Amino acid sequence: MSSVARTRATQASDTGRSARKSEQTRARILDAAAYVLSRKGYAGTRLGDIAERAEIQAPAIYYYFHSREDLVEEVMWVGIAQMREHLEDALKGLSADARPMERIELAVSEHLTHELEISDYTTAAIRNAGQVPEDIKRRYDREAKRYGDVWHELFEAARKAGELRADLDPMVARMLVMGALSWAAEWWNPRRESLATVTKTAVSFIRNGLQAAPDVAEGS
Amino acid sequence: MSSVARTRATQASDTGRSARKSEQTRARILDAAAYVLSRKGYAGTRLGDIAERAEIQAPAIYYYFHSREDLVEEVMWVGIAQMREHLEDALKGLSADARPMERIELAVSEHLTHELEISDYTTAAIRNAGQVPEDIKRRYDREAKRYGDVWHELFEAARKAGELRADLDPMVARMLVMGALSWAAEWWNPRRESLATVTKTAVSFIRNGLQAAPDVAEGS
DNA sequence: GTCTATAAAATGATAGAC
DNA sequence: GTCTATCATTTTATAGAC
Secondary structure: OOOOOHHHHHHHOOOOOOOHHHHHHHHHHHHHHHHHHHHHOOOOOOHHHHHHHHOOOHHHHHHHOOOHHHHHHHHHHHHHHHHHHHHHHHHHOOOOOOOHHHHHHHHHHHHHHHHHHOHHHHHHHHHHOOOOOHHHHHHHHHHHHHHHHHHHHHHHHHHHOOOEOOOOOHHHHHHHHHHHHHHHHHHOOOOOOOHHHHHHHHHHHHHHHHEOOOOOOOOO | OOOOOHHHHHHHOOOOOOOHHHHHHHHHHHHHHHHHHHHHOOOOOOHHHHHHHHOOOHHHHHHHOOOHHHHHHHHHHHHHHHHHHHHHHHHHOOOOOOOHHHHHHHHHHHHHHHHHHOHHHHHHHHHHOOOOOHHHHHHHHHHHHHHHHHHHHHHHHHHHOOOEOOOOOHHHHHHHHHHHHHHHHHHOOOOOOOHHHHHHHHHHHHHHHHEOOOOOOOOO
């Protein structure tokens, strides 16, 4: 659907002159690859299927990507990298005196919104992270760790502020939260429940699950 | 590691005489297939790799399974079927007057314990559910639905008893919980945190996330 | 930039010996 | 029950025309 992958797709041209169409084709290939990768898996991703969806012939892919591996690597990478950028931008928008739990709530809602918007990239990464070759995995893991670090800081701040219940192992709690969120792309059906319903329920469930105080009275 | 898959592995013999060794070989192939499938994905699962791990030659697989597809289908199927059996057995062990939330707590803990014990089958199913061919997916979905139904009833009972917070969409809350649990097999490292730490944190996080009353005072 | 033609490599499945 | 030998098919990647 949407043509994501601006992040790196841009470096295709060196002149910066009129590479518009070229960039578009590159982005179309990347989107097609995410689509196929999420549905067929790493080993099942055929260049022919990607080409068909991108409406080109398979060998044309080699004009934009050095190899099948390179293309897959970029799909895995770009999804999570953009997720982190999106989250960091959103957090910057919060007022400086926002409480740690407020920041976590925003992160939950922003993660879900973005994830479900680029769901092909999300499910491609989720389903294939444990199946891609070492080279690809290394680069993906590095990026996934950067994203995990953002969440780690959110949880650390909450813990220090005494907003995390004491009987929770912070690391385990964080992984449970991230799992609940990541998994949403696997089951969410927009025709069954709205995105708003999903985020509202997730925010409430997670806040109450983590929160030390049962229900602090503070409206404004 | 463990040789799971007794469920169907048993129907291999019709005489029931001395099929012990045969059953063992069949179970070894199934375990090996779960191992490879979880790491290489559906399309990347080579009969040669399965055979190597099962310590036989590839063509021997055809003595026990009609095709590569049949073998994969059984791996996908047996993991979730056993998970449901395990959960139903555990729930039967609860006293009849257990409160709905107590039943959910037991389900959380039993799901995690069993899932992490047969993690090859679990990750194989999770990672490949969206990637296998239609035939396999149909049968898997039917079994997954049966498992989901067990959880659905647990949540329905809690809702009717007023133990679920009103601002939660029950369906969404259930999927968030199941996602958090399913995902555990992807990140859990027994050398980093004990299984007890994981289940304890998960039970607490989920109970507080779902529970209507902030903290009802009732010890015994 | 994109296509057609093709070379080279890998794998599922069967045949048939033991 | 399990193995060796083999066929048919599929797919990545390159060469080279346009």
